[in-house]
Amino acid sequence: xxxxxxxxxxxxxxxxxxxxxxxxxxxxxxxxxxxxxxxxxxxxxxxxxxxxxxxxxxxxxxxxxxxxxxxxxxxxxxxxxxxxxxxxxxxxxxxxxxxxxxxxxxxxxxxxxxxxxxxxxxxxxxxxxxxxxxxxxxxxxxxxxxxxxxxxxxxxxxxxxxxxxxxxxxxxxxxxxxxx
Amino acid sequence: xxxxxxxxxxxxxxxxxxxxxxxxxxxxxxxxxxxxxxxxxxxxxxxxxxxxxxxxxxxxxxxxxxxxxxxxxxxxxxxxxxxxxxxxxxxxxxxxxxxxxxxxxxxxxxxxxxxxxxxxxxxxxxxxxxxxxxxxxxxxxxxxxxxxxxxxxxxxxxxxxxxxxxxxxxxxxxxxxxxxxxxxxxxxxxxxxxxxxxxxxxxxxxxxxxxxxxxxxxxxxxxxxxxxxxxxxxxxxxxxxxxxxxxxxxxxxxxxxxxxxxxxxxxxxxxxxxxxxxxxxxxxxxxxxxxxxxxxxxxxxxxxx
Numbered sequence: 288x289x290x291x292x293x294x295x296x297x298x299x300x301x302x303x304x305x306x307x308x309x310x311x312x313x314x315x316x317x318x319x320x321x322x323x324x325x326x327x328x329x330x331x332x333x334x335x336x337x338x339x340x341x342x343x344x345x346x347x348x349x350x351x352x353x354x355x356x357x358x359x360x361x362x363x364x365x366x367x368x369x370x371x372x373x374x375x376x377x378x379x380x381x382x383x384x385x386x387x388x389x390x391x392x393x394x395x396x397x398x399x400x401x402x403x404x405x406x407x408x409x410x411x412x413x414x415x416x417x418x419x420x421x422x423x424x425x426x427x428x429x430x431x432x433x434x435x436x437x438x439x440x441x442x443x444x445x446x447x448x449x450x451x452x453x454x455x456x457x458x459x460x461x462x463x464x465x466x467x
Numbered sequence: 468x469x470x471x472x473x474x475x476x477x478x479x480x481x482x483x484x485x486x487x488x489x490x491x492x493x494x495x496x497x498x499x500x501x502x503x504x505x506x507x508x509x510x511x512x513x514x515x516x517x518x519x520x521x522x523x524x525x526x527x528x529x530x531x532x533x534x535x536x537x538x539x540x541x542x543x544x545x546x547x548x549x550x551x552x553x554x555x556x557x558x559x560x561x562x563x564x565x566x567x568x569x570x571x572x573x574x575x576x577x578x579x580x581x582x583x584x585x586x587x588x589x590x591x592x593x594x595x596x597x598x599x600x601x602x603x604x605x606x607x608x609x610x611x612x613x614x615x616x617x618x619x620x621x622x623x624x625x626x627x628x629x630x631x632x633x634x635x636x637x638x639x640x641x642x643x644x645x646x647x648x649x650x651x652x653x654x655x656x657x658x659x660x661x662x663x664x665x666x667x668x669x670x671x672x673x674x675x676x677x678x679x680x681x682x683x684x685x686x687x688x689x690x691x692x693x694x695x696x697x698x699x700x701x702x703x704x705x706x707x708x709x710x711x712x713x714x715x716x717x718x719x720x721x722x723x724x725x726x727x728x729x730x731x732x733x734x735x736x737x738x739x740x741x742x743x744x745x746x747x748x749x750x751x752x753x754x755x756x757x758x759x760x761x762x763x764x765x766x767x768x769x770x771x772x
Contacts (some may be wrong), residue, residue, distance in 0.1 A: 296491050301536055301539055303533060303537065306532065306533060306536050307529065307533060310528070310529045310532050310533075311529070314520070314525050314528060314529070315520040315525070316526075318525070319517050319518055319520065320520070322517075322518035323516065323518070325504060325650070328518055332521075332524045332527075332604060335528060336527075336528040336531060336532070337529065339532045340531075340535065342534070343532070343536055345536055345540070347539060354709065356619050381685065403512065404515075404516060407512055407513065407516055408516070410518075411513075422513060425484075425508070426513045426514050426516070426517060427516075427517050427518075429517070447477045447480075447481075448473065448477070448478060450477075451468075451476045451477050452468075452473075454480070454506050454509055454510055455468050455473075455476070455478070455506060457506050457509050457513065458506050460507040462505065462554065465539060
């Protein structure tokens with residue numbers, strides 16, 4: 288936390304080293320969160336870059352975050368994702384960045400994996416925004432419960448419960464509405 | 468999902484995040500394994516869904532981000548740099564104020580708030596003088612300044628303690644003139660040194676309507692051997708003017724100083740007129756007649772003439 292505040296203080300002076308470090312530290316988790324939410328890797332890259340562009344704009348106009356940088360970045364990312372969904376921007380394509388098939392994967396196994404992946408994404412899209420956010424933050428960005436709670440403004444217990452209910456809802460969707 | 472299963476699933480998800488395998492986790496709750504398994508499998512599938520960050524895309528994003536940051540005007544004005552600039556600005560302001568104070572103090576008179584600063588400034592200038600000639604010149608300038616201050620105070624009718632040096636131009640019983648300034652003498656005035664016009668004197672007193680009411684006058688002579696020692700540090704009555712009558716007791720003769728303007732000579736010994744004797748007279752007359760008649764003899768005796 289102290290490191291984040293120190294980094295933020297230097298960023299307010301447009302210290303290039305500090306800004307570079309901010310990008311290195313937060314870009315991967317921001318990108319994965321966005322990619323988790325919009326199922327479009329190219330658009331996810333664009334939106335992830337846009338998050339940092341907005342950070343610069345906030346620093347220039349003295350509206351930069353004062354206490355937490357991570358929470359601010361994810362809140363901007365969430366707004367961009369919602370705007371993206373609102374614009375109904377959708378590309379029907381096969382994900383370009385799927386894992387490369389292993390040498391011993393048969394075409395059937397690869398097709399099954401893609402179908403599962405597609406079904407999972409469709410199921411994710413049916414969750415509430417809070418459920419999608421917690422799934423994206425916990426499993427997309429791989430953030431600990433504590434950080435997710437800080438970003439979402441909830442207690443850790445509330446985040447755990449939200450996570451469980453999101454997984455349960457996903458399981459129900461994937462199993463055709465059956466199951467516990 | 469009932470509450471009990473929810474709690475167990477929370478525990479299982481924590482274990483999964485800690486790196487436990489699916490079978491290890493289900494072994495904790497063997498009776499609920501069947502209910503928990505699908506949720507845990509969904510969780511594992513969700514984890515695999517995460518996209519990997521591609522280095523090229525990240526590099527492009529970073530390059531664009533930093534390029535945009537470099538285009539921001541006034542970038543790099545760090546707190547440290549701003550603090551340094553602020554400190555410099557404050558220092559310059561303080562120096563400017565000090566300089567302004569010294570300039571304002573130039574016209575300060577004794578008794579004013581800035582007068583001490585004026586004297587301090589003169590002291591600094593004396594200390595910084597590169598040589599004795601410059602230093603002497605400054606002292607002369609500052610002494611003239613003291614005289615001007617006294618004149619200004621007198622003109623303004625202000626009552627202030629002053630000290631100045633000047634030439635004693637005239638001496639009267641109750642009033643001296645020192646460099647054109649009237650110095651009032653009374654029974655409380657302490658006068659040190661020979662009281663003669665033409666000498667330099669340091670006067671300490673209080674300005675008043677009549678002039679400078681002297682508290683102390685110290686006569687300053689450049690070469691004390693020129694003037695015989697005079698009574699020092701005594702309270703005396705004002706000087707009475709000298710008379711032409713020779714006094715029966717001899718008094719020391721004050722010698723003129725380097726600038727003798729009004730030298731007062733006093734007889735060293737009283738003049739006495741001896742009545743002429745007969746013998747002496749005849750001889751002188753004979754010599755005189757003889758001389759006047761003849762005119763040729765050489766008379767080296769000139770007594771009585």
